[in-house]
Structure formats: structure tokens, C-alpha cells
Amino acid sequence: VSTTSHDVARLAGVSQPSVSRALRDQPGVSAGTRKRIREAARALGYVPSQVGRSLSTRSTGRVAIVAQELSNPFYPALVAPLHDALGEAGYRTILMTDAGEKPVELEPLIDGSLDGVLLTTSRSGSSLPAELSRRGVPYVMVNREVQGVRADSCVFANYAGGLSVAQLLADLGHARIGAIFGPRAASTASDREAGFRDGLAARELVLPPRYVEREEFDYEAGHAAFARLVLRTPSPTAVFCSNDVLALGAYNAARALGVDVPSDVSIIGFDDIAMAAWEVFELTTVRADLSHLAQSAAGLLLRRMSSPDEQPLRTEIPVELALRRTHAPPRAAQDGPCSANR
Amino acid sequence: VSTTSHDVARLAGVSQPSVSRALRDQPGVSAGTRKRIREAARALGYVPSQVGRSLSTRSTGRVAIVAQELSNPFYPALVAPLHDALGEAGYRTILMTDAGEKPVELEPLIDGSLDGVLLTTSRSGSSLPAELSRRGVPYVMVNREVQGVRADSCVFANYAGGLSVAQLLADLGHARIGAIFGPRAASTASDREAGFRDGLAARELVLPPRYVEREEFDYEAGHAAFARLVLRTPSPTAVFCSNDVLALGAYNAARALGVDVPSDVSIIGFDDIAMAAWEVFELTTVRADLSHLAQSAAGLLLRRMSSPDEQPLRTEIPVELALRRTHAPPRAAQDGPCSANR
Numbered sequence: 001v002s003t004t005s006h007d008v009a010r011l012a013g014v015s016q017p018s019v020s021r022a023l024r025d026q027p028g029v030s031a032g033t034r035k036r037i038r039e040a041a042r043a044l045g046y047v048p049s050q051v052g053r054s055l056s057t058r059s060t061g062r063v064a065i066v067a068q069e070l071s072n073p074f075y076p077a078l079v080a081p082l083h084d085a086l087g088e089a090g091y092r093t094i095l096m097t098d099a100g101e102k103p104v105e106l107e108p109l110i111d112g113s114l115d116g117v118l119l120t121t122s123r124s125g126s127s128l129p130a131e132l133s134r135r136g137v138p139y140v141m142v143n144r145e146v147q148g149v150r151a152d153s154c155v156f157a158n159y160a161g162g163l164s165v166a167q168l169l170a171d172l173g174h175a176r177i178g179a180i181f182g183p184r185a186a187s188t189a190s191d192r193e194a195g196f197r198d199g200l201a202a203r204e205l206v207l208p209p210r211y212v213e214r215e216e217f218d219y220e221a222g223h224a225a226f227a228r229l230v231l232r233t234p235s236p237t238a239v240f241c242s243n244d245v246l247a248l249g250a251y252n253a254a255r256a257l258g259v260d261v262p263s264d265v266s267i268i269g270f271d272d273i274a275m276a277a278w279e280v281f282e283l284t285t286v287r288a289d290l291s292h293l294a295q296s297a298a299g300l301l302l303r304r305m306s307s308p309d310e311q312p313l314r315t316e317i318p319v320e321l322a323l324r325r326t327h328a329p330p331r332a333a334q335d336g337p338c339s340a341n342r
Numbered sequence: 343v344s345t346t347s348h349d350v351a352r353l354a355g356v357s358q359p360s361v362s363r364a365l366r367d368q369p370g371v372s373a374g375t376r377k378r379i380r381e382a383a384r385a386l387g388y389v390p391s392q393v394g395r396s397l398s399t400r401s402t403g404r405v406a407i408v409a410q411e412l413s414n415p416f417y418p419a420l421v422a423p424l425h426d427a428l429g430e431a432g433y434r435t436i437l438m439t440d441a442g443e444k445p446v447e448l449e450p451l452i453d454g455s456l457d458g459v460l461l462t463t464s465r466s467g468s469s470l471p472a473e474l475s476r477r478g479v480p481y482v483m484v485n486r487e488v489q490g491v492r493a494d495s496c497v498f499a500n501y502a503g504g505l506s507v508a509q510l511l512a513d514l515g516h517a518r519i520g521a522i523f524g525p526r527a528a529s530t531a532s533d534r535e536a537g538f539r540d541g542l543a544a545r546e547l548v549l550p551p552r553y554v555e556r557e558e559f560d561y562e563a564g565h566a567a568f569a570r571l572v573l574r575t576p577s578p579t580a581v582f583c584s585n586d587v588l589a590l591g592a593y594n595a596a597r598a599l600g601v602d603v604p605s606d607v608s609i610i611g612f613d614d615i616a617m618a619a620w621e622v623f624e625l626t627t628v629r630a631d632l633s634h635l636a637q638s639a640a641g642l643l644l645r646r647m648s649s650p651d652e653q654p655l656r657t658e659i660p661v662e663l664a665l666r667r668t669h670a671p672p673r674a675a676q677d678g679p680c681s682a683n684r
Contacts, residue, residue, distance in 0.1 A: 019542070070412055070418040070421070070437075071415070071418045071422075073413070073415065073417070076412040076413045077419075079412070079415070080413075094410075095437070095439045097437045097439075239655055248620075251622070252620045252621040252622055253621075254623045255621035274561070278590075278594045278598055279594040279595075279597035279598045280593070280594055280620070280622045280623070
């Protein structure tokens with residue numbers, strides 16, 4: 001009976017998949033373990049067979065899309081083009097999500113039933129990217145990225161988008177500007193905030209703390225935060241919201257309070273979800289092209305699955321202002337002669 | 343070496359799990375197969391061991407919620423209370439969905455990793471319920487049911503809800519009534535339609551075919567269908583939509599066309615999703631209590647998992663009109679003296 005990878009695993013005190021990975025120089029095995037496995041294989045005279053290789057590298061044809069926050073319509077809308085882009089490459093996609101607040105479990109992502117993973121709702125502090133890296137599972141961070149993780153990522157130009165909103169409001173002549181920012185742990189929120197703040201600073205506009213609210217990406221939160229901002233004296237004449245869901249909450253709060261948009265206050269969102277274009281809203285926002293993001297993310301994952309040892313890439317998809325009907329000059333500027341850069 | 347269930351399976355020409363189920367009198371094995379298995383077991387002198395029993399009946403603590411159509415916000419909103427209700431009973435829930443148009447695959451539902459399944463988006467013609475029945479996987483049909491399948495189900499009182507909308511429109515004095523119905527294959531759509539038609543007939547009101555549109559449960563479809571209805575001469579003075587997503591499409595189409603809701607036309611939805619209460623809509627609709635549905639569905643599934651051979655139950659959750667601001671008497675009745683039942 002010839003030596004098998006299981007014998008090597010037993011001698012090295014590791015799992016059989018670790019033996020396969022170590023001897024094929026795949027990631028997911030530490031340097032020390034790799035060395036121990038090589039020594040065990042040498043001691044037993046073990047040579048990995050081609051059959052074993054093909055078995056353990058066989059494709060499952062499946063890719064998981066990890067998306068939580070499905071109550072944010074952005075994510076159901078992102079899943080469809082990701083599915084299409086991967087479908088064209090011959091992959092079947094599975095949506096992995098958790099019904100409650102708990103994070104998606106690691107185990108179904110690493111049990112060998114998947115060729116790759118797209119992470120779409122990661123937050124800083126999430127252990128999932130590091131766990132996938134450690135186990136050599138090919139993955140790409142889509143839409144959100146996590147600082148300090150070396151992995152492929154594909155995101156929108158969130159900083160540039162935030163910057164362009166600041167420029168728009170400055171050009172319109174707003175001086176009392178407020179914001180409803182999303183959670184710091186979401187890179188989408190923090191990058192948009194950084195761009196918006198830098199854009200205001202470049203135009204010598206201030207963003208006073210009392211005009212800043214910070215909330216989860218949630219309709220009710222946007223509704224309540226906008227109501228608080230409008231009750232400040234004087235109230236801001238424009239409010240930037242870190243995403244459209246917050247902006248729609250703000251818009252409805254304005255309706256509830258009898259505040260006219262845009263003549264009393266401008267509201268600007270980010271994402272351009274389908275609802276933003278609905279006739280009752282006509283929300284001015286930042287357009288982020290989901291099918292472009294999906295194409296690019298799928299390309300990164302296909303590359304990663306075929307070449308696991310390539311350097312990680314970061315792709316940024318450009319965005320542009322979608323100028324609809326929720327922005328206008330501030331009322332004072334509307335009434336009197338308007339100076340765009342006062 | 344003693345006889346194992348695998349030997350019995352081989353002799354009877356069935357799978358090993360079928361042997362376990364047949365000898366434990368669990369469902370999922372036909373009478374003929376059960377007989378063949380018993381004969382094979384007798385021939386081989388096989389007696390199922392307690393260890394084998396406990397292994398094959400062990401709980402995984404997991405339940406899957408099958409929901410497709412996640413772009414309809416009804417389903418993300420249904421998943422959360424289902425998760426909570428099952429969580430209280432100690433079960434972890436997994437959302438199973440497919441990213442594209444294809445149905446959810448059967449295999450992950452029957453591979454032994456789940457204790458039970460909640461099917462929320464079944465359509466007539468779906469093979470999933472029958473397949474689960476055949477394999478003895480405990481499941482409950484939630485929100486939608488499939489004719490001809492003997493299984494537990496938990497649905498809203500869709501017929502009664504449709505009936506109450508017809509009564510409301512009759513009481514308001516509408517005579518030219520239109521409808522945007524959902525797909526016939528969804529029991530929610532067909533039951534609501536039946537109730538609505540019967541309710542109109544009971545008040546001697548007709549629903550002429552030219553005032554009837556039939557669409558998928560989709561915003562854009564509702565938008566386009568409403569525009570078609572409004573262009574009929576004369577146009578209907580009230581439109582019932584089979585769900586809120588269709589009604590929101592209709593509402594935005596009215597805005598686009600300069601048609602005032604409710605003074606030109608009343609729009610009534612069904613479900614009372616969160617968006618229906620948004621200030622820009624204030625949609626009159628039929629309130630369906632998701633947490634009540636979820637509690638009841640979870641109860642049915644727990645009962646089914648512990649007592650697989652009980653008779654199937656059907657639970658119907660009552661609904662009620664949510665009277666907001668998109669219903670009014672027709673314009674003629676508004677202008678002149680109004681007779682509620684003319």
C-alpha cells in the first residue's frame with residue numbers, strides 16, 4: 001500500500017487538505033506548518049499523485065455572494081448583475097446571508113463546496129476576510145473593503161463622489177451645510193465622508209458638529225436624523241446623506257414636517273438606487289453603476305481563482321452626479337441676487 | 343461482521359437514508375418501497391441499532407428559509423420575524439435564495455444539514471414541495487401555498503382581504519373600477535383576485551376586461567400597467583393592485599402623468615410593507631401582520647419536526663384595511679351629493 005496524503009497529515013499533525021495545499025504551494029498554510037508537512041512527506045517518501053491533485057483542485061462551479069443588510073435595496077440590486085457576470089463565465093452563484101444580526105458563518109464558505117466568494121457587506125472588524133485568506137479561499141471584497149486586509153477589492157470612487165457633492169453644494173451657494181453620515185465601520189460611509197469634508201474644506205466651508213448626524217444605513221434613522229437637523233436654529237439649507245436609503249428617510253421627514261425640498265432644504269443622496277428616480281422623489285444623488293462594479297468584481301474573482309498567487313488588485317469604479325430635483329440654491333440666494341461662491 | 347443498513351439498502355435497491363426512514367416509519371418513503379425494505383431487512387436479519395437511530399435522527403439546529411424575489415421588500419421583511427421566531431425555539435436560520443432566475447437547488451435542502459425548511463415564494467408548478475415531501479424533509483409553506491400539495495401552510499386571509507377592498511370601493515361609490523393583478527401562479531395573487539371579484543359581484547359591480555391588467559409583482563410593471571389603465575376612455579376611478587409594490591409603481595405613474603391620487607383616481611395596495619406608510623405615499627392598503635405570520639409558521643414547523651406524521655394543518659392569518667390617503671369617492675360623487683351605495 002503506497003503512502004497517502006492522509007499518512008502525511010497524521011505524521012505532521014495537520015488536516016489532509018492542509019497537506020494538499022502545502023505541497024501545491026497554495027496559500028492558507030503558515031510557513032511553519034508548510035515546512036513540517038514537507039518534512040513529513042519527505043520522511044514517508046510521499047509524492048502527490050496527479051489524480052489526487054485533480055481531485056483536490058476540481059472546480060465546483062459555484063461562487064457565493066455574501067450579502068447581509070438585504071433590507072437595503074442596494075444589495076438585492078447588486079446581487080443580480082453579479083449573478084449575471086459570473087453566469088457568463090459558467091459559474092452558478094449562491095447568495096449567503098444570515099437571517100438575523102449574526103454574521104454569516106464561516107463553515108459553509110470553507111467546506112469545499114465553493115470555488116470562490118464575493119464579500120459585499122464587510123465592515124472593519126469583520127474576521128471573515130482574514131479567515132478566508134488564512135484558508136486559501138479565493139475571494140474579492142465588493143463595494144466595501146476592510147483596512148489592513150491584503151485582498152482583491154472592487155469599490156466605487158466613494159471619496160471622489162463625496163467631494164463632488166461638496167462642490168455642488170458650494171457652487172449652489174450653500175453656507176449652512178449638514179450631513180447624515182453612515183457608520184464609520186463601513187468603508188463606503190467613511191470614504192464618502194472624507195471626500196465630502198475635504199471638498200467643503202477646499203471651498204472654505206465648515207461642517208459644524210451640530211449639523212452632523214451619524215447613523216446606520218437605515219430609513220428610519222435617516223428620517224429621525226433629518227428631523228433633528230431641521231430643528232436646529234438656524235437650520236442647514238442642504239443635507240448630504242451617505243446613501244440613498246438615509247436620503248429617502250430624510251425626504252419623507254421633510255414631507256412630514258412641511259419642509260419643502262429643495263426650496264427650504266436640498267437633500268443629496270449616494271448610490272442612485274432605483275427608488276431615487278421614482279417620480280415622487282426625483283432625488284439628486286451620486287450614480288454608482290452596479291453592472292460596471294459587478295463586471296469588474298467578477299473579473300477579479302475569476303483571475304484570483306485561476307491564479308491564486310497573484311498580487312491583490314484594487315479597482316475603483318468612477319461615479320457621477322445624477323442631478324434631479326432635490327437640489328437648489330439656498331433660499332436667501334434664491335430670493336436675492338445669487339453669488340455662486342460667496 | 344453484522345448486517346448494516348447499507349446491506350439492506352443494496353438488497354432493496356434504495357438509498358441508506360430510505361432504509362432508516364422506512365424502518366422508523368418516517369414519511370418520505372412510498373408504501374411499495376417501505377414493503378421492499380422491510381422484506382430485505384427481514385431476509386438479512388437486520389435490526390436497526392439505537393446508535394444508528396440517534397445518529398440519523400440527530401438535530402442540526404438549522405432551518406432554511408427559502409425566499410427568492412428579494413427585490414420585493416416584502417420578503418426581506420418577512421425573513422427577520424421568521425428568524426426571531428425560530429431563534430426563540432433554539433434554531434439557527436439560513437436564508438436560501440438564488441441570485442438569478444433559476445429556482446433554489448434541491449440538494450442543499452436535503453443533504454442532511456437542515457432540520458426543516460420554510461418555503462416562502464412557491465408558485466404553482468414548483469417541484470420543491472413535492473420533492474421535500476418525497477424525501478421526508480419537514481417543511482411549511484409560508485405566505486404562498488401550492489394547490490395539490492399535502493403540507494402544512496400558513497398564509498394571510500388573501501381572499502377576505504381582496505373582498506374587503508371591493509367593499510371599500512363600492513362603499514365609496516366607485517362604478518368604474520380597475521385592477522392590476524399579480525401572476526396567477528402565486529396563490530397570494532390568485533386568492534386576492536378571487537376575493538376582489540366576488541366582492542364586486544356581490545355589490546353588482548362589474549370588472550370589465552379592459553380595466554384589468556395582469557403583471558408580475560414588480561414596480562416597473564405596476565407603473566406601466568397603471569399608465570395603460572389611465573389612458574382608457576373613460577378611465578377607471580379606482581385601481582386595486584394585488585400588492586404594494588405594484589401599487590407604488592401605479593402611484594408614481596400617476597405622479598408622472600399628472601393624475602391626482604386620490605381625487606382623480608384611488609389606488610389600493612395589499613401587504614402594508616414599510617414603504618406604504620412613507621409620508622410621500624400614505625398608501626391605503628391591506629395590512630398583513632408579518633410577525634403574526636412568522637410566529638404561526640414557526641409553530642407549524644416545530645410541530646412538524648417533532649411529529650412528522652401528524653396531519654397537515656393550514657393556518658390563515660387575518661388581515662385588515664389600513665385606511666390612509668389614497669382612497670376617496672370618485673370625482674363625480676365628490677362634486678355632487680354622495681350616495682354611499684348607489
